Amino acid sequence: MDKHDGGDPLGLRVDDPWRDAEGAGLWVPDQGVPAAPPVAVPPAEAGDREGVFVEVQHSAAFQEVRDRYRGFVFPVAAAFVAWYLLYLVLATTAPGLMGRQVAGEVNVAMVAGLAQFATTFLLTWAYVRHARLRRDRAALDLRWTLATRTGQERVR
Amino acid sequence: MSGGRMAAGLYLADSAGEHQGLAVVLFTVFVSVTLAITAWAGRRRSSSEEFFTGGRMFSPMENGFAIAGDYMSAASFLGISGLIALFGYDGLLYSVGFLVAWLVVLMLVAELVRNCGRYTLADVLSARMRQRPVRVAAGTSSVVVSVLYLVAQMVGAGSLVGLLIGGEGAAARTWAVIGVGALMVFYVSFGGMRATTWIQIVKTVLLIGGTVMLTVMVLVRFHGNVDDLLHSAATGSGHGEAFLAPGLKYGGSWTSRLDFISLGLALVLGTAGLPHILSRFYTVPTARSARRSVVWAIGLIGSFYLMTIVLGFGAAAVVGSGTVRESNAAGNTAVPLLAEALGGGSGSTWGTVLFAVVGAVAFATILAVVAGITLASSASVAHDLYTALRRPAARHGRRDPAEAAMEEDEVRVARFAAVGIGAVAIALSLLAQDQNIAFLVGLAFAVAASANLPALLYSLFWRRFTTRGSVWAVYGGLVPALLLVVLSPVVSGRPDALFPGVDFHVFPLQNPGLISIPLGFLAGWLGTVLSPEPADPGRYAETEVRSLTGAGAV
Numbered sequence: 001m002d003k004h005d006g007g008d009p010l011g012l013r014v015d016d017p018w019r020d021a022e023g024a025g026l027w028v029p030d031q032g033v034p035a036a037p038p039v040a041v042p043p044a045e046a047g048d049r050e051g052v053f054v055e056v057q058h059s060a061a062f063q064e065v066r067d068r069y070r071g072f073v074f075p076v077a078a079a080f081v082a083w084y085l086l087y088l089v090l091a092t093t094a095p096g097l098m099g100r101q102v103a104g105e106v107n108v109a110m111v112a113g114l115a116q117f118a119t120t121f122l123l124t125w126a127y128v129r130h131a132r133l134r135r136d137r138a139a140l141d142l143r144w145t146l147a148t149r150t151g152q153e154r155v156r
Numbered sequence: 157m158s159g160g161r162m163a164a165g166l167y168l169a170d171s172a173g174e175h176q177g178l179a180v181v182l183f184t185v186f187v188s189v190t191l192a193i194t195a196w197a198g199r200r201r202s203s204s205e206e207f208f209t210g211g212r213m214f215s216p217m218e219n220g221f222a223i224a225g226d227y228m229s230a231a232s233f234l235g236i237s238g239l240i241a242l243f244g245y246d247g248l249l250y251s252v253g254f255l256v257a258w259l260v261v262l263m264l265v266a267e268l269v270r271n272c273g274r275y276t277l278a279d280v281l282s283a284r285m286r287q288r289p290v291r292v293a294a295g296t297s298s299v300v301v302s303v304l305y306l307v308a309q310m311v312g313a314g315s316l317v318g319l320l321i322g323g324e325g326a327a328a329r330t331w332a333v334i335g336v337g338a339l340m341v342f343y344v345s346f347g348g349m350r351a352t353t354w355i356q357i358v359k360t361v362l363l364i365g366g367t368v369m370l371t372v373m374v375l376v377r378f379h380g381n382v383d384d385l386l387h388s389a390a391t392g393s394g395h396g397e398a399f400l401a402p403g404l405k406y407g408g409s410w411t412s413r414l415d416f417i418s419l420g421l422a423l424v425l426g427t428a429g430l431p432h433i434l435s436r437f438y439t440v441p442t443a444r445s446a447r448r449s450v451v452w453a454i455g456l457i458g459s460f461y462l463m464t465i466v467l468g469f470g471a472a473a474v475v476g477s478g479t480v481r482e483s484n485a486a487g488n489t490a491v492p493l494l495a496e497a498l499g500g501g502s503g504s505t506w507g508t509v510l511f512a513v514v515g516a517v518a519f520a521t522i523l524a525v526v527a528g529i530t531l532a533s534s535a536s537v538a539h540d541l542y543t544a545l546r547r548p549a550a551r552h553g554r555r556d557p558a559e560a561a562m563e564e565d566e567v568r569v570a571r572f573a574a575v576g577i578g579a580v581a582i583a584l585s586l587l588a589q590d591q592n593i594a595f596l597v598g599l600a601f602a603v604a605a606s607a608n609l610p611a612l613l614y615s616l617f618w619r620r621f622t623t624r625g626s627v628w629a630v631y632g633g634l635v636p637a638l639l640l641v642v643l644s645p646v647v648s649g650r651p652d653a654l655f656p657g658v659d660f661h662v663f664p665l666q667n668p669g670l671i672s673i674p675l676g677f678l679a680g681w682l683g684t685v686l687s688p689e690p691a692d693p694g695r696y697a698e699t700e701v702r703s704l705t706g707a708g709a710v
Contacts, residue, residue, distance in 0.1 A: 053697040066700070098403075127263055146707035
């Protein structure tokens with residue numbers, strides 16, 4: 001792994017779960033990262049890499065990505081879980097209401113069940129669209145920023 | 157009509173020999189194809205990356221098909237449509253829960269897990285915690301969930317073979333369980349993730365193909381008139397209009413209603429904690445392709461469940477609920493009987509052919525699902541349990557050449573673990589042969605939702621979450637879930653229980669989810685609040701930034 005890691009300048013701990021892999025055959029950019037000796041790095045430098053992540057975490061660009069993600073996902077998840085639970089509770093406790101016929105043999109229960117399918121498909125579409133238009137580009141930019149800052153990005 | 161029903165009911169016992177030959181031929185073809193895939197995939201060198209992820213270069217479409225293949229078990233194909241054929245609308249509640257669960261996976265889990273982990277759930281949970289305790293906890297719960305799910309599938313294989321091929325003989329079921337177990341161990345230990353993924357893809361194509369064919373035949377038979385189909389189903393069920401509304405199965409006592417709410421909660425929250433589903437996201441290169449594979453999976457799974465609804469009502473309308481129940485009390489033979497009736501009825505050539513095709517597809521389904529679960533659980537044993545328990549000292553050392561050997565070692569351990577898990581699953585399945593399949597699947601979902609999901613969501617989204625919180629969340633969900641099952645009417649106190657002779661049941665519900673899922677979340681919160689050391693903000697920053705940007709993802 002070390003030979004792929006551009007000198008691994010930042011002193012990684014072995015128990016770090018993200019880095020005890022063999023990056024088999026992947027191209028790794030070494031964009032301006034100083035080739036430090038791979039061994040005997042003082043453990044304090046591990047904080048530096050974390051420092052980069054903390055800095056990015058506090059950056060406006062990342063906050064924007066995170067807020068957009070959470071701003072969409074949390075309310076939507078709360079809504080569809082509530083809608084599903086409502087359906088579940090109604091189906092088990094109010095069979096009379098659910099059995100009321102709407103058109104021909106189709107009753108409220110059938111409409112509600114198909115509406116669950118429909119909202120699932122609809123929310124899938126909405127989430128993907130939101131991620132593609134509002135999040136993907138900014139996230140990729142941040143990924144590149146981090147790649148140059150930490151020099152450890154494995155790029156495909 | 158009633159005479160025809162009786163004839164169909166006796167059919168399985170009468171002329172098993174006719175379709176037996178064709179079903180065996182079709183199934184042999186499928187097994188040969190999967191063995192060829194395994195041999196082809198097994199020729200590659202076996203790095204752990206290759207073994208556990210198949211090289212991470214599957215396309216979103218391929219992975220979406222494979223996810224759908226992992227998820228659509230025989231319990232869905234035969235079980236849900238059978239439940240609909242017997243109980244009408246109440247069977248449909250299952251398919252809604254199974255599908256809505258995918259929104260949780262899509263929005264909260266798939267991309268973030270892809271960005272933070274390498275092979276298993278424990279990678280994500282332990283990313284910012286102390287490795288050893290968290291890995292052991294997550295590895296243990298993953299193996300428990302997988303074994304429960306495996307037992308459900310293999311019990312299904314046993315009864316399917318008993319019903320479709322060799323009559324009700326106990327010997328045929330035993331051999332079916334052992335045969336399925338041996339095949340799945342072979343696929344996994346020789347083919348790894350690459351072979352397993354391709355087997356899933358082939359299976360999904362077969363399953364969707366078979367389902368589309370039958371659905372079209374049902375709709376053509378009713379001239380595309382859904383109203384007519386529903387009306388005939390209500391008539392054929394013998395329940396009338398009540399068949400089309402909820403309440404036939406779960407509408408009785410408050411206990412059974414609560415039991416169903418518990419099951420529904422487990423279904424919708426459990427999927428995101430299933431180890432074999434989570435490990436599928438590592439077979440694609442990026443979070444974006446993980447997202448796109450889930451979209452494919454939702455499309456396939458959603459349309460599949462919509463079609464099983466048509467098949468279930470179709471079986472009630474064409475075959476009749478009474479005939480289905482005579483053939484199998486749990487309704488598992490509704491779809492094969494429907495296929496036979498659509499082909500022209502018992503004894504006709506097309507009836508025989510369709511019956512055999514459905515049987516072979518169902519068996520292929522079971523085989524593919526068990527292979528996927530075995531792979532995920534052997535990865536947990538090798539990558540989480542073995543690694544954490546064997547090299548705790550490595551925490552303070554630097555990576556050295558021995559680490560490379562460790563990678564090789566992990567694959568070797570995983571191959572042996574597949575054999576061990578296969579043996580355990582075969583033994584348990586033979587013990588649990590008379591258990592209801594749908595119940596066992598519901599139990600696996602409940603344990604996954606209680607033990608894995610709270611810890612996963614906390615570690616992805618909660619800044620203050622600590623090592624102790626993580627360990628408590630896993631055990632705080634796992635132990636109550638299992639304990640409540642032991643104390644439930646499933647294990648003792650009823651004629652159909654595991655130990656019918658004794659009665660130590662205290663907990664009234666069959667599914668523990670309603671209690672154990674909140675307990676998992678509560679334990680995680682409590683463990684975090686009571687932690688001796690606070691969470692490391694730097695490592696949380698790394699987790700958060702990685703999970704949303706994909707920086708440094710392998």
